[in-house]
Amino acid sequence: MTSTGRPPLRRERIMESAVALADRAGLEAVSMRAVAAELGVVPMALYKHVADKDDLVGGMIDTVVAAYPTPNPSGPWAARVRAAVLGARAAMLRHPWMRPAIESRHAPTPIVLGHMEAIGAAMRDGGLSTDLVHHAMHAMGSRIWGISPESFAGAGAAAPDEATAAAVASRFPTVAAIAAETAATGGECAAEAEFAFVLDLLLDAIERLHATGWRSGRGAATAR
């Protein structure tokens, strides 16, 4: 007799399980063995539906990206891009493992290309040249995915007690001043404001280039 009443293993079910596990226990808890255990199945069973672990993580990203809201394709291009990115970010906050997952991968799946295409197309619709769209995508970087590309998020976290905090402050006064200011303004929602601020800064810089009839080949955004 086959194992009682267990629904057949399908790729979709594997991905849902893996995403739920990552939400609960982090990306490093997602192993072939752990996902299999989650599904009441032996590790090898997964390999009928998933090529290898890379494919598993790619599928997890696809699952989340496929659920991004698709914003209204009207209005100015910058507003459309802003809505798409903030929509992605809202989804991302529920899946913190997406940042390391995306950053560890090097090839985009078709679903992931679809999200890039939607943002690029909004810019082209706004009249931006392919060239400028290209540069704009680079400027956005991983922010396109609703994730911040900030290395060492908790820069102030290196100072546990007051004595060493003072030592850090004297050696790294600028870094310490930034950390103190952030702590005073209330860290949690400050991160959201920061994300939106930088997004707008970039959209604004790009819009300005476009408005002033920027063309590639001058080598840089500005003579320096």
Add this chain to the structure above:
Amino acid sequence: MTSTGRPPLRRERIMESAVALADRAGLEAVSMRAVAAELGVVPMALYKHVADKDDLVGGMIDTVVAAYPTPNPSGPWAARVRAAVLGARAAMLRHPWMRPAIESRHAPTPIVLGHMEAIGAAMRDGGLSTDLVHHAMHAMGSRIWGISPESFAGAGAAAPDEATAAAVASRFPTVAAIAAETAATGGECAAEAEFAFVLDLLLDAIERLHATGWRSGRGAATAR
């Protein structure tokens, strides 16, 4: 008799070995066991000089960052920041594993804080407020380290033959146009130009905010 003529194990020697191994075989080849073998030593011997693998990777990053050139502390702030970042980037190109290494870490070491401080201090010297310096650091993101925060670097790499390339082009025309344009302009050095372009775009946007007497609290860089 102790093992013939082998110099005593020191942290510095371990880091040099690990960096050389990563340069040669990539970050994923750097295991405690592989580094130990490189040094002709049993894995456990490393633990006298290194707390754990995280400490090993942190030490590798420190080794490279400590060798960043320190640019002349004169001239306008944007030029100083530009020189520091491009100096970091030059070092980075010799150590491609630095991107995944930095992105996988969450706490900065003092040496790494020192590099952030140098860039932040250059901005403060230029008269930027702590607040604006903070936002500027976020805008730069990991570019501060001389690495580009580009997810899925080879976006066009998903199309091996011409038939599927055409399929990709029809589904993702904007992405395909960008890929085609990049290929035409010669990919390798284009990446360098791209890095400098975006860096200048960001420095320019920040300089503009500073020049127009920007103050925090308006919520965003621009009304939208």
Add this chain to the structure above:
DNA sequence: ACCTGAACACCGTTCAAGT
């Protein structure tokens, strides 16, 4: 003091076998 051997609790993945 400095290094080692053996062991523990994990990985991803293969292959041939079960039902």
Add this chain to the structure above:
DNA sequence: ACCTGAACACCGTTCAAGT
């Protein structure tokens, strides 16, 4: 067709032992 068991070649890390 779909799942399993046993095994292979790895990990990081611990602990008690050697010299």
